[in-house]
Amino acid sequence: MSNTSVLPLIEAExxxxxAPCCPPLTERxxxxxxxxxxxxxxxxxxxxxxxxxxxxxxxHAAGEACVCDISDVGxxxxxxxxHLKKLKEAGLLTSERRGxxxxxRVEPSVLAAMGKLLTLGPAxx
Amino acid sequence: MSNTSVLPLIEAExxxxxAPCCPPLTERxxxxxxxxxxxxxxxxxxxxxxxxxxxxxxxHAAGEACVCDISDVGxxxxxxxxHLKKLKEAGLLTSERRGxxxxxRVEPSVLAAMGKLLTLGPAxx
Numbered sequence: 001m002s003n004t005s006v007l008p009l010i011e012a013e014x015x016x017x018x019a020p021c022c023p024p025l026t027e028r029x030x031x032x033x034x035x036x037x038x039x040x041x042x043x044x045x046x047x048x049x050x051x052x053x054x055x056x057x058x059x060h061a062a063g064e065a066c067v068c069d070i071s072d073v074g075x076x077x078x079x080x081x082x083h084l085k086k087l088k089e090a091g092l093l094t095s096e097r098r099g100x101x102x103x104x105r106v107e108p109s110v111l112a113a114m115g116k117l118l119t120l121g122p123a124x125x
Numbered sequence: 126m127s128n129t130s131v132l133p134l135i136e137a138e139x140x141x142x143x144a145p146c147c148p149p150l151t152e153r154x155x156x157x158x159x160x161x162x163x164x165x166x167x168x169x170x171x172x173x174x175x176x177x178x179x180x181x182x183x184x185h186a187a188g189e190a191c192v193c194d195i196s197d198v199g200x201x202x203x204x205x206x207x208h209l210k211k212l213k214e215a216g217l218l219t220s221e222r223r224g225x226x227x228x229x230r231v232e233p234s235v236l237a238a239m240g241k242l243l244t245l246g247p248a249x250x
Contacts, residue, residue, distance in 0.1 A: 026188070026231070029181040032199070035173035042176070046168030048160035055155040063151070074157070106151070115243035118236050 024119045041114055044090030049073055050083045057093060058106045066101045149244045166239055169215030174198055175208045182218060183231045191226045 022034040030038065045051055056070035057063070071080050084104060087093040092111070093104050147159040155163065170176055181195035182188070196205050209229060212218040217236070218229045 025176075025180045025236070026183040027180075028184045029195075030177050032173065032177065035176040035180075039171050039173040039176045042167050043171030046164050046171040048157065048164040051150075051160040051164045051167070052155050052157065055150045055153070055160075058151040059153045070154075111150070111243050115240050118240035118243065 021113060022117055025117055026119075038114075038117060041090050041092065041110065044087055044092055047083070047086075049075055049079070050087055053080065053083055054087055054092060054106070057104045058111070063108070064103055064105045066103050068101060070104070146238060147242055150242055151244075163239075163242060166215050166217065166235065169212055169217055172208070172211075174200055174204070175212055178205065178208055179212055179217060179231070182229045183236075188233070189228055189230045191228050193226060195229070 021037040022030060045054060052073045053070055056073070057065045060069060067080065067084065071077060073080065075083075084093065084095070087104075088095060092107055094107055095102050095104050097103075146162040147155060170179060177198045178195055181198070182190045185194060192205065192209065196202060198205065200208075209218065209220070212229075213220060217232055219232055220227050220229050222228075
Protein backbone atom coordinates (compact mmCIF):
# COMPACT_ATOMS: atom_id res chain seq x y z
CA MET A 1 0.00 0.00 0.00
CA SER A 2 1.36 3.38 -0.95
CA ASN A 3 0.83 6.54 1.03
CA THR A 4 2.05 9.01 -1.56
CA SER A 5 -1.48 10.37 -1.87
CA VAL A 6 -1.17 11.76 1.67
CA LEU A 7 1.11 14.54 0.48
CA PRO A 8 -0.27 15.37 -2.97
CA LEU A 9 1.75 18.56 -3.23
CA ILE A 10 4.96 16.64 -3.56
CA GLU A 11 5.52 15.24 -7.00
CA ALA A 12 8.80 13.50 -7.57
CA GLU A 13 9.92 12.23 -10.94
CA UNK A 14 13.11 10.86 -9.48
CA UNK A 15 15.42 11.36 -6.52
CA UNK A 16 16.56 14.71 -7.92
CA UNK A 17 13.23 16.00 -9.20
CA UNK A 18 11.63 17.22 -6.01
CA ALA A 19 8.86 19.79 -5.88
CA PRO A 20 8.53 20.42 -2.16
CA CYS A 21 5.39 21.72 -0.55
CA CYS A 22 7.10 24.91 0.53
CA PRO A 23 9.98 27.24 -0.17
CA PRO A 24 13.08 27.23 2.04
CA LEU A 25 12.21 28.57 5.49
CA THR A 26 14.57 31.47 4.89
CA GLU A 27 12.94 32.61 1.62
CA ARG A 28 9.72 34.23 2.81
CA UNK A 29 7.18 33.79 5.65
CA UNK A 30 5.19 30.60 5.22
CA UNK A 31 1.49 30.85 4.51
CA UNK A 32 -0.87 29.11 6.94
CA UNK A 33 -1.43 26.31 4.40
CA UNK A 34 2.28 25.71 3.79
CA UNK A 35 2.92 25.70 7.52
CA UNK A 36 0.23 23.06 8.07
CA UNK A 37 1.75 20.73 5.48
CA UNK A 38 5.35 21.16 6.58
CA UNK A 39 4.57 21.03 10.30
CA UNK A 40 2.95 17.63 9.81
CA UNK A 41 6.21 16.24 8.43
CA UNK A 42 8.38 17.81 11.14
CA UNK A 43 6.00 16.65 13.85
CA UNK A 44 6.26 13.07 12.61
CA UNK A 45 10.03 13.21 13.23
CA UNK A 46 9.60 15.07 16.52
CA UNK A 47 9.48 11.92 18.63
CA UNK A 48 12.65 10.00 19.62
CA UNK A 49 11.16 6.54 19.02
CA UNK A 50 9.78 7.52 15.62
CA UNK A 51 13.10 9.04 14.68
CA UNK A 52 14.93 5.83 15.64
CA UNK A 53 12.48 3.71 13.65
CA UNK A 54 12.74 6.07 10.70
CA UNK A 55 16.55 6.03 10.70
CA UNK A 56 16.47 2.23 11.08
CA UNK A 57 14.39 1.96 7.89
CA UNK A 58 16.28 4.70 6.07
CA UNK A 59 19.69 3.16 6.77
CA HIS A 60 18.70 -0.46 6.13
CA ALA A 61 19.95 -2.24 3.02
CA ALA A 62 18.25 -0.90 -0.11
CA GLY A 63 16.33 1.65 1.98
CA GLU A 64 13.79 -0.97 2.91
CA ALA A 65 13.20 -2.89 6.13
CA CYS A 66 10.90 -5.56 7.42
CA VAL A 67 9.21 -4.67 10.69
CA CYS A 68 11.14 -7.66 12.10
CA ASP A 69 14.41 -5.81 11.35
CA ILE A 70 13.63 -2.57 13.15
CA SER A 71 11.83 -3.38 16.38
CA ASP A 72 14.90 -3.05 18.58
CA VAL A 73 14.08 0.36 20.02
CA GLY A 74 13.02 -0.62 23.52
CA UNK A 75 9.26 -0.30 23.12
CA UNK A 76 6.49 -2.86 22.67
CA UNK A 77 5.44 -4.18 19.28
CA UNK A 78 2.07 -2.33 19.38
CA UNK A 79 3.95 0.90 20.09
CA UNK A 80 6.28 0.22 17.15
CA UNK A 81 3.23 -0.33 14.93
CA UNK A 82 1.63 2.87 16.18
CA HIS A 83 4.71 4.93 15.36
CA LEU A 84 5.17 3.32 11.94
CA LYS A 85 1.55 4.22 11.19
CA LYS A 86 2.22 7.86 12.13
CA LEU A 87 5.25 7.95 9.85
CA LYS A 88 3.14 6.55 7.01
CA GLU A 89 0.37 9.08 7.64
CA ALA A 90 2.92 11.88 7.36
CA GLY A 91 4.04 10.49 4.01
CA LEU A 92 7.55 9.70 5.26
CA LEU A 93 7.26 5.94 4.87
CA THR A 94 5.39 3.65 2.55
CA SER A 95 4.66 0.01 3.30
CA GLU A 96 3.95 -3.18 1.42
CA ARG A 97 2.94 -6.60 2.68
CA ARG A 98 4.91 -9.45 1.13
CA GLY A 99 4.07 -12.87 2.54
CA UNK A 100 4.21 -12.86 6.32
CA UNK A 101 5.85 -9.48 6.76
CA UNK A 102 5.19 -5.83 6.12
CA UNK A 103 8.12 -3.99 4.52
CA UNK A 104 8.70 -0.28 5.02
CA ARG A 105 10.47 2.10 2.66
CA VAL A 106 11.53 5.70 3.03
CA GLU A 107 9.88 8.11 0.63
CA PRO A 108 13.03 9.85 -0.69
CA SER A 109 11.14 12.75 -2.28
CA VAL A 110 9.66 13.73 1.10
CA LEU A 111 13.04 13.54 2.81
CA ALA A 112 14.54 15.69 0.05
CA ALA A 113 11.69 18.19 0.31
CA MET A 114 12.23 18.54 4.05
CA GLY A 115 15.95 18.98 3.51
CA LYS A 116 15.21 21.72 0.99
CA LEU A 117 13.02 23.56 3.51
CA LEU A 118 16.04 23.81 5.76
CA THR A 119 18.49 25.14 3.21
CA LEU A 120 19.89 28.54 4.03
CA GLY A 121 18.66 31.24 1.71
CA PRO A 122 20.27 34.62 1.03
CA ALA A 123 18.83 36.16 4.21
CA UNK A 124 20.70 33.82 6.54
CA UNK A 125 23.84 33.24 4.49
CA MET B 126 20.65 36.30 25.59
CA SER B 127 22.07 33.44 23.61
CA ASN B 128 20.68 29.93 23.70
CA THR B 129 23.55 28.15 21.99
CA SER B 130 24.29 26.34 25.25
CA VAL B 131 21.00 24.45 24.81
CA LEU B 132 22.52 22.33 22.07
CA PRO B 133 26.12 21.89 23.15
CA LEU B 134 26.76 19.14 20.60
CA ILE B 135 26.60 21.60 17.76
CA GLU B 136 29.74 23.64 17.32
CA ALA B 137 29.78 25.97 14.37
CA GLU B 138 32.78 28.01 13.31
CA UNK B 139 30.86 29.56 10.44
CA UNK B 140 27.92 28.87 8.17
CA UNK B 141 29.81 26.01 6.49
CA UNK B 142 31.50 24.51 9.55
CA UNK B 143 28.67 22.53 11.04
CA ALA B 144 29.14 19.56 13.33
CA PRO B 145 25.59 18.25 13.65
CA CYS B 146 24.41 16.21 16.58
CA CYS B 147 23.73 13.20 14.42
CA PRO B 148 24.60 11.52 11.16
CA PRO B 149 22.24 11.66 8.20
CA LEU B 150 19.10 9.65 8.94
CA THR B 151 20.03 7.30 6.10
CA GLU B 152 23.52 6.47 7.40
CA ARG B 153 22.80 4.17 10.34
CA UNK B 154 20.11 3.71 13.00
CA UNK B 155 20.14 6.57 15.49
CA UNK B 156 21.12 5.86 19.07
CA UNK B 157 18.61 6.76 21.78
CA UNK B 158 20.68 9.82 22.71
CA UNK B 159 20.96 11.10 19.14
CA UNK B 160 17.24 10.58 18.64
CA UNK B 161 16.45 12.62 21.77
CA UNK B 162 18.53 15.56 20.57
CA UNK B 163 17.28 15.54 16.99
CA UNK B 164 13.63 14.93 17.91
CA UNK B 165 13.69 18.05 20.07
CA UNK B 166 14.61 20.15 17.04
CA UNK B 167 12.05 18.53 14.75
CA UNK B 168 9.34 18.82 17.38
CA UNK B 169 9.97 22.55 17.67
CA UNK B 170 9.14 22.92 13.97
CA UNK B 171 6.22 20.49 14.20
CA UNK B 172 3.64 23.15 14.92
CA UNK B 173 2.16 25.37 12.17
CA UNK B 174 2.27 28.59 14.19
CA UNK B 175 5.88 27.99 15.28
CA UNK B 176 6.83 27.22 11.71
CA UNK B 177 5.26 30.47 10.48
CA UNK B 178 7.02 32.46 13.18
CA UNK B 179 10.30 30.72 12.42
CA UNK B 180 10.05 31.37 8.68
CA UNK B 181 9.06 34.98 9.41
CA UNK B 182 12.30 35.47 11.39
CA UNK B 183 14.42 33.42 8.99
CA UNK B 184 13.25 35.33 5.92
CA HIS B 185 13.37 38.80 7.49
CA ALA B 186 16.04 41.28 6.46
CA ALA B 187 19.46 40.24 7.79
CA GLY B 188 17.94 37.09 9.31
CA GLU B 189 16.77 39.07 12.30
CA ALA B 190 13.32 40.28 13.31
CA CYS B 191 11.76 42.28 16.07
CA VAL B 192 8.79 40.60 17.70
CA CYS B 193 6.80 43.56 16.36
CA ASP B 194 7.62 42.42 12.80
CA ILE B 195 6.43 38.84 13.08
CA SER B 196 3.24 38.79 15.12
CA ASP B 197 0.93 38.58 12.12
CA VAL B 198 0.11 34.88 12.39
CA GLY B 199 -3.44 35.07 13.74
CA UNK B 200 -2.74 34.23 17.37
CA UNK B 201 -2.54 36.36 20.52
CA UNK B 202 0.66 38.06 21.65
CA UNK B 203 1.08 35.70 24.66
CA UNK B 204 0.78 32.73 22.29
CA UNK B 205 3.41 34.26 20.00
CA UNK B 206 5.70 34.70 23.01
CA UNK B 207 5.10 31.11 24.11
CA HIS B 208 6.04 29.73 20.69
CA LEU B 209 9.11 31.96 20.38
CA LYS B 210 10.23 30.63 23.77
CA LYS B 211 9.84 27.05 22.54
CA LEU B 212 11.93 27.83 19.45
CA LYS B 213 14.62 29.34 21.67
CA GLU B 214 14.60 26.33 23.99
CA ALA B 215 15.17 24.06 20.99
CA GLY B 216 18.17 26.17 20.00
CA LEU B 217 16.58 27.30 16.72
CA LEU B 218 16.37 30.97 17.63
CA THR B 219 18.41 33.28 19.78
CA SER B 220 17.13 36.58 21.13
CA GLU B 221 18.50 39.88 22.29
CA ARG B 222 16.78 42.83 23.92
CA ARG B 223 17.72 46.19 22.42
CA GLY B 224 15.84 49.10 23.88
CA UNK B 225 12.10 48.48 23.87
CA UNK B 226 12.10 45.39 21.69
CA UNK B 227 13.37 41.85 21.70
CA UNK B 228 15.06 40.81 18.46
CA UNK B 229 15.13 37.21 17.28
CA ARG B 230 17.72 35.59 15.04
CA VAL B 231 17.87 32.19 13.40
CA GLU B 232 20.74 29.99 14.54
CA PRO B 233 22.12 29.02 11.10
CA SER B 234 24.27 26.17 12.41
CA VAL B 235 21.21 24.41 13.82
CA LEU B 236 19.29 24.85 10.59
CA ALA B 237 22.24 23.46 8.65
CA ALA B 238 22.59 20.53 11.04
CA MET B 239 18.91 19.65 10.59
CA GLY B 240 19.29 19.89 6.83
CA LYS B 241 22.26 17.56 7.00
CA LEU B 242 20.22 14.98 8.92
CA LEU B 243 17.85 14.84 6.00
CA THR B 244 20.43 14.39 3.26
CA LEU B 245 20.08 11.17 1.34
CA GLY B 246 22.87 8.72 2.01
CA PRO B 247 23.97 5.84 -0.22
CA ALA B 248 21.19 3.57 1.07
CA UNK B 249 18.39 5.74 -0.27
CA UNK B 250 20.13 7.18 -3.34
